[in-house]
Amino acid sequence: MSFQTPRSIEEMLTAIHKREYLMPAIQREFVWDADQITKLMDSLMRGYPVGSFLLWDVKPETAQSYTFYEFLTNYHERDNPYADKATVPAGSGTTAVLDGQQRLTSLNIALYGSFAEKKKYAWWNSADAFPVKRLYLNLVDAPDDEELGLKYDLCFLTDKEAAADDGAEDKWFRVGAVLGLDDSGPAIMDEVADRGISDYRTASRRLYDLYRAVRDFKPMNYFLVTDQDADKVLEIFVRVNSGGATLSYSDLLLSMATNQWKELDAREEVRSLVNEINSNAGRQFSFSKDIVLKTALTIADVDLRFKVTNFTQANMAKVEESWPQIKGALLRAATLLQQFGYNERNLTAHSVIIPIAYYLHLRDAGDSYLDSTANAADRLTLQRWITRSLIKRGIWGSGLDTLLLRIRDVLRANTTAEFPVAAVETAMTVVGKSLTFDKAEIDELLNLKYAGQRTFSVLSVLYPGLDLGKKFHEDHIFPKSRFTKKKLREVGIPAEKIEDYQGAVNLLPNLQLLAGTANIEKQDTLPADWVDTAFPSGEKRATYIAENDLDNLPLDLAGFTTFFEQRKQRIRARLITALGATPRPAATDEE
Incomplete structure (x- = not known):
């Protein structure tokens, strides 16, 4: 194993795109997030060391015995989270990256590619759940979030988000575009001038810092393993990956x-x-x-x-x-x-x-x-x-x-x-x-909230006759939309009870499972009115009420708290039966 002449980021990434560097199959998938990528780029722009790399010189006779992968360029959490398998031509060797894959992939994404992760709360299959973003450098403003400890405002944005509004300064520079600048002097000055940025000095300095970090500096220090013994290489790989983002x-x-x-x-x-x-x-x-x-x-x-x-x-x-x-x-x-x-x-x-x-x-x-x-x-x-x-x-x-x-x-x-x-x-x-439940655990379940982690499971135990293979929603029996302070006052709920109403509306005794279509149709209708409309047959109405513990369903909100407490006790009894609850053992003198 020998130390090699340091290289620039541009040189390393050029080698990757020429397929001179590949990843061995023993490498994990790409796991870094957007913040880690921006922090890495910020460190490089500040001239900080980013650690050394470990490469393996794989000879032709060894390369044919193993599987290798290319580096990921356009990361998409759902559609393209994995690197493609590489083909090493017969009679050819390659250079495999044993340590530094996450950093090199991050730089490749930052300069050549894109990053698309799921938006918070979006559905996995939604068409717009994974906006495609590229890394941009703010040439004008300082970072907003001081906790990240960044000197430069680097951010993954969609191209639309990065585009300047009419009359605004064109401050977002796509990081990968630095590879297209002819030089670090006139080309940078022209770029800043063309953007109409008033703080010319700051913008030019930041763009120059990016240029130097990517194209001039040589921070990529690496060691080269030449041993062809796969077991020995695997041992080196495991030891090297025992720190940091552990394999x-x-x-x-x-x-x-x-x-x-x-x-x-x-x-x-x-x-x-x-x-x-x-x-x-x-x-x-x-x-x-x-x-x-x-x-x-x-x-x-x-x-x-x-x-x-x-x-x-x-x-x-x-x-x-x-x-x-x-x-x-x-x-x-x-x-x-x-x-x-x-x-x-x-x-x-x-x-x-x-x-x-x-x-x-x-x-x-x-x-x-x-x-x-x-x-x-x-x-x-x-x-x-x-x-x-x-x-x-x-x-x-x-x-x-x-x-x-x-x-x-x-x-x-x-x-x-x-x-x-x-x-x-x-x-x-x-x-x-x-899996035995004591009665204290049952009482805890009664306080589960709408959309809570265990709420669906408890509702499915309470009302087991539903075909849950169809789409069912957790539904508020009394609609939450009617529990604002204003609406409660308008229907005559005393001021001292409003807090009780609002504290109960999201709890288990006011929840049921309702078919998706029915839930949409019900919307903010009071339950008594909706039941009469949805089940015009007296027999079906009675069955639905019995199966869902809706006895004594009040006509208006005035009876909500009474209904809530009564249903709470009925649900408690159902849970005790369904989960086989037992009394909690009495405390001993030693406790």
Whole structure:
């Protein structure tokens, strides 16, 4: 390993675009966010060191034995989050980046590409959820956020956001455009003059700082590994990546599987399956490759813990051999979760899919299991277990591997064609993951709020007769829009009760699950009026009221608090029955 002559950012990125530098399959995916990219560029513009890089000189005879990837240029969180596989021509070698991939990819995006991440609260499948942005430098203003510690105002913006309004200074300079400047003198002066910026000196200085950082300075210090022993290179790679943004075991597993699988490309298979689980067939989830990989280890019946000692060639061979079954089981498990009404917003623990997939694999369940009448009772048992595990705090948190191993052992030992819920729950209790609820926990659930993490799961337990595979919304029985102070005063609610009304409107006793179309039609109609309109038949109206605990539904808001308290007690009784609540053990003298 030898130290090489430092290079400029421009020189390094030029080498990347000539495909002289590639990433070995043992590298993780790109994980940096927009703030990390801007901080890196700010540091370079200030002349700060940004760490050294480690490259591997891969000879032609070695290159043909491994998989390599190109550098990501246009990052899109949904549509293009991964680098493309590279082709190394026969008889050619390459230079692989062992350490510095995140920084080099960030610089490549900053200067040559774009960055598109999901807007907060936007739906994953929405057309405008991922605006395409490029890195811009503000030539006029200082950074707004002092907490970031930036000297320069660098920001990812859409081209429309960066465009100057009529009459305003054209202050946003696209960082990548610095590569097109002919020089650091007249070209910079002309650029600033053409933009009509009044503070000519500041703008010119900032643009000059960017030019020097990218094209003049040589901050890219790197070491070159020439050893062709793959095991030794892997050891160097793991040690180098033990600090900073640490390489996760799942990344390492995926990387090693990519090199060890004989017929399939592990990285491509996992990527494809993650996308299919999350967004195909109407599904809307956000499962990660970690979940897919842990499920793969579980179904392959090897140690499911992410430990380096488990990444053996024999274990990887088992995973590859089982891949068709792993893929089918995960897709069916995701579809089941969808049928149970779950999506990316209300599925609070992604790990729950692992035992579901393993169970479906063990019973060799095909697509018919998902909707056949013969399996309806088993699906209901599975749904109730899943829901209770999501409602109970702490089930899928710490100690996850131990829990999954226990559940796998029970499912493997099961000799019936039904989900062994009693045996599973006994095994869970042994490791401190009991699904028993005491009455204090039930009372806590009664205070769940609209759109809370566990609210959907609790409502689905309360009212199990709904076909949750269809689109259901969490709905306010008494519309929230009527609970402003002004509207409450207008209907005669005493001032001293307004706070009580507003504190209760978002709580569980005022919530129900309502079909999407019905929820839209209901809007801000009072519940008694809507029920009369939606269910003109007295029999259907009575059934709906009984099934949703809407007895004694008042005609106006004056009776809201009484209705709320009565429904709260009815819901409490339902939860005690549904969740099997027990009294909390009495405190001992020692406590």
